[in-house]
Amino acid sequence: GNSVTQMEGPVTLSEEAFLTINCTYTATGYPSLFWYVQYPGEGLQLLLKATKADDKGSNKGFEATYRKETTSFHLEKGSVQVSDSAVYFCALSASADRGSTLGRLYFGRGTQLTVWP
Amino acid sequence: NAGVMQNPRHLVRRRGQEARLRCSPMKGHSHVYWYRQLPEEGLKFMVYLQKENIIDESGMPKERFSAEFPKEGPSILRIQQVVRGDSAAYFCASSSQGAPNEQYFGPGTRLTVT
Numbered sequence: 001g002n003s004v005t006q007m008e009g010p011v012t013l014s015e016e017a018f019l020t021i022n023c024t025y026t027a028t029g030y031p032s033l034f035w036y037v038q039y040p041g042e043g044l045q046l047l048l049k050a051t052k053a054d055d056k057g058s059n060k061g062f063e064a065t066y067r068k069e070t071t072s073f074h075l076e077k078g079s080v081q082v083s084d085s086a087v088y089f090c091a092l093s094a095s096a097d098r099g100s101t102l103g104r105l106y107f108g109r110g111t112q113l114t115v116w117p
Numbered sequence: 118n119a120g121v122m123q124n125p126r127h128l129v130r131r132r133g134q135e136a137r138l139r140c141s142p143m144k145g146h147s148h149v150y151w152y153r154q155l156p157e158e159g160l161k162f163m164v165y166l167q168k169e170n171i172i173d174e175s176g177m178p179k180e181r182f183s184a185e186f187p188k189e190g191p192s193i194l195r196i197q198q199v200v201r202g203d204s205a206a207y208f209c210a211s212s213s214q215g216a217p218n219e220q221y222f223g224p225g226t227r228l229t230v231t
Contacts, residue, residue: 006159032218043121043208043222044160051218089159093218103150103217104173105210107159 002027006090006108013080013115021075021111023064023090031092033057033066033073034105038087047075047088080115087112119144121211121223122191129229136196136203138226142211148172149192150220151184154206166192167214199230 007022025031032051036044048057050066050073057064062077073090090108122141130136142149148167152160165173166186177184181199186192196203206227210220 004159034218036222041224043123043224044210045222046219049218103148103165103212103220104162104176105150105152105160105220106162107152109157109159 002031002092002094002106004090004092004106004108007111008109010112010114013113015082015115015117016079017115019075019077019080019084019113021088021090021113023073023075023108025071025073025090025092027071027092027094029094030068031094033064034091034093035062035064035073035075036089036091036107038089038110040086044089080113082115082117085113085115121209121221123207123209123223123226125226126224127227127229129231130199131231132200133198136199136228136230138194138196138207138209138228140192140194140209140211140223142192142209143221145213146211146221147214148212148217149186150210150212151192151194152208152210154208154225156205160208163194196228199228201230204228204230 003026034049035047037047048059050057053068055066087110089110091105151163154160162176164184181197183195206225208225209223212220
């Protein structure tokens with residue numbers, strides 16, 4: 001089946017530190033992979049995505065590379081800011097060629113990031 | 118350009134009452150998805166709807182839960198005879214027909230059952 005395993009938090013960093021949040025997945029076929037961010041009291045916002053192996057998604061200084069050989073999609077940022085404090089979710093969408101319905105997202109449990117000034 | 122709207126933002130119900138959660142998709146979007154977030158957990162898929170059609174309801178509990186997306190008006194997630202275990206945040210997302218993987222989320226409805 002399809003599932004996402006995400007590094008447990010909370011993660012606490014000082015401003016300008018390097019961030020890595022690990023994410024691995026299990027899926028049949030060739031899923032699309034996503035990182036979403038949730039700020040307090042708000043819904044999820046799509047941060048970045050990758051739709052095929054070796055693709056790199058990037059946005060707002062965050063990056064993640066779709067690694068099929070290690071079934072991973074780790075989120076990285078070189079220098080975090082206080083405003084990056086939020087919960088980060090890794091997610092996948094199954095590929096349609098395996099009989100799965102497009103659209104359904106499978107989420108990890110989320111990682112709380114707190115950045116101190 | 119309004120995003121996905123959900124109301125109410127907070128809903129308190131006593132055990133045994135009914136809860137109705139509403140979701141208006143982004144303008145131009147015809148697909149709606151409902152997810153539930155239990156405390157300390159990630160989001161779990163519940164149901165995927167198009168206008169007047171249920172595409173995938175494999176994540177919906179078999180009893181007490183139903184969803185609709187009528188031709189006119191918002192999508193409704195309905196929970197009958199609520200129990201304490203239904204307390205959660207319920208998120209709605211929408212997408213356009215050609216991009217089901219690009220989902221835009223609403224702010225959620227936080228349901229508390231007392």
